[in-house]
Amino acid sequence: MKVLVSGGAGYIGSHTVVQLAEAGHEPVIVDNFSNSKPTVIDRVEQIIGHHVTWYRADLTDRAVTERIFLRERPDAVIHFAGFKAVGESVAEPLKYYENNLNTTFSLIHGMQASGCRLFAFSSSATVYGMAPLPFTEEETDLSALSPYGYTKLAGERILTDIAAATDIRVALLRYFNPVGAHPSGLIGENPLGIPNNLMPAIANVATGRQDMLHVFGNDYPTPDGTCVRDYLHVVDLADAHIAAVEWLSEHDVATRIWNLGTGRGTSVLELVHAFERACGHKLPVEFAPRRPGDRDAYWASAERARDELGWVAKRSVDDMCADTWHCQQGNPDGFPNGEPASQPSQA
Numbered sequence: 001m002k003v004l005v006s007g008g009a010g011y012i013g014s015h016t017v018v019q020l021a022e023a024g025h026e027p028v029i030v031d032n033f034s035n036s037k038p039t040v041i042d043r044v045e046q047i048i049g050h051h052v053t054w055y056r057a058d059l060t061d062r063a064v065t066e067r068i069f070l071r072e073r074p075d076a077v078i079h080f081a082g083f084k085a086v087g088e089s090v091a092e093p094l095k096y097y098e099n100n101l102n103t104t105f106s107l108i109h110g111m112q113a114s115g116c117r118l119f120a121f122s123s124s125a126t127v128y129g130m131a132p133l134p135f136t137e138e139e140t141d142l143s144a145l146s147p148y149g150y151t152k153l154a155g156e157r158i159l160t161d162i163a164a165a166t167d168i169r170v171a172l173l174r175y176f177n178p179v180g181a182h183p184s185g186l187i188g189e190n191p192l193g194i195p196n197n198l199m200p201a202i203a204n205v206a207t208g209r210q211d212m213l214h215v216f217g218n219d220y221p222t223p224d225g226t227c228v229r230d231y232l233h234v235v236d237l238a239d240a241h242i243a244a245v246e247w248l249s250e251h252d253v254a255t256r257i258w259n260l261g262t263g264r265g266t267s268v269l270e271l272v273h274a275f276e277r278a279c280g281h282k283l284p285v286e287f288a289p290r291r292p293g294d295r296d297a298y299w300a301s302a303e304r305a306r307d308e309l310g311w312v313a314k315r316s317v318d319d320m321c322a323d324t325w326h327c328q329q330g331n332p333d334g335f336p337n338g339e340p341a342s343q344p345s346q347a
């Protein structure tokens with residue numbers, strides 16, 4: 001299949017492009033590099049060993065998006081493009097609603113203009129809000145705790161309605177906590193900036209960019225008192241997208257939801273200790289007050305993805321830490337600035 005990957009230069013998108021190419025599909029990257037470096041294209045091409053088609057375009061621009069669809073005529077879309085920082089979404093909600101929703105609308109218009117019928121959407125476990133565990137795909141009591149979360153809830157709803165009214169088939173993919181990097185060390189989470197999430201913060205402490213890891217809360221009702229999440233390796237997550245798009249191509253459904261996680265919880269301190277094994281030294285840790293809005297513990301119910309997609313997350317927490325560390329060491333100053341060697345396609 002030819003698969004248009006929106007946000008294909010980003011963290012999860014770049015890994016998905018690599019896995020798509022390695023599975024024999026043809027990825028087409030569309031990205032405006034608002035949160036990624038164009039040189040990621042070089043890295044992707046280095047891993048897969050050949051040129052990848054890419055466009056520099058803002059997917060909120062419907063006319064440009066439609067032109068790309070008419071030129072490429074993809075069989076499927078995987079939609080990663082969007083903003084994802086929870087705190088920033090509270091401060092700048094309009095920016096989040098506009099970008100995360102308008103990219104979705106443009107892509108649907110592009111699909112309708114070109115006859116593309118398969119759509120995979122990056123959703124998040126955040127839509128489970130305060131629902132009770134286990135988080136299963138049948139849960140109806142969904143909610144959001146931030147404008148970012150509402151863009152995911154709204155995206156799910158909008159796509160469900162569109163799928164019901166058209167011949168477009170939609171996969172709603174609810175990610176738990178993606179971490180790690182490609183084992184080559186060539187792509188990973190952009191290691192620059194002040195991270196909000198745990199794994200990049202741990203990595204910053206390991207490299208010395210941050211002198212101390214602040215652990216938000218050690219009095220939760222969990223085995224060691226710190227919060228528990230379901231971390232999954234980004235390469236496993238990338239593979240799940242391929243399984244989902246292939247499944248959609250074979251099943252006449254409007255919408256299907258899958259949780260993407262390991263089904264296992266890991267505490268903040270367990271992740272710290274796994275990272276210490278990967279980097280070979282102790283990491284300075286200080287307990288800090290709870291972070292507002294944090295739930296104590298949750299993980300995926302991962303059975304549906306296993307049973308229907310034949311997908312299970314294979315890589316361990318130690319793999320996630322080792323690959324993150326490898327990528328950090330190879331890119332101590334982040335990914336290089338500048339333009340990729342290969343030329344973009346013109347919309």
Ligand code: NAD
Nearest residue numbers: 007010011012031032033034035036058059081082122124
């Ligand atoms: P990312 O920021 O690394 O990647 C997103 C990419 O989209 C970036 O390359 C950015 O430049 C691009 N982009 C943003 N707006 C665009 C626009 N208008 N036009 C074209 N390109 C645009 O983020 P990521 O971690 O790879 O996340 C991908 C998706 O998965 C996002 O939708 C995010 O909300 C969702 N998600 C991520 C996580 C996570 O922990 N990383 C968890 C759940 C869901």
Ligand code: UDP
Nearest residue numbers: 196197198199201214215216227268291294
């Ligand atoms: N966390 C922490 N210190 C940090 C960043 C995160 O203790 O510097 C904790 C956070 O409170 C949460 C867990 O790590 O309990 C995972 O946080 P992250 O933001 O990565 O994921 P989310 O909570 O959004 O699932």
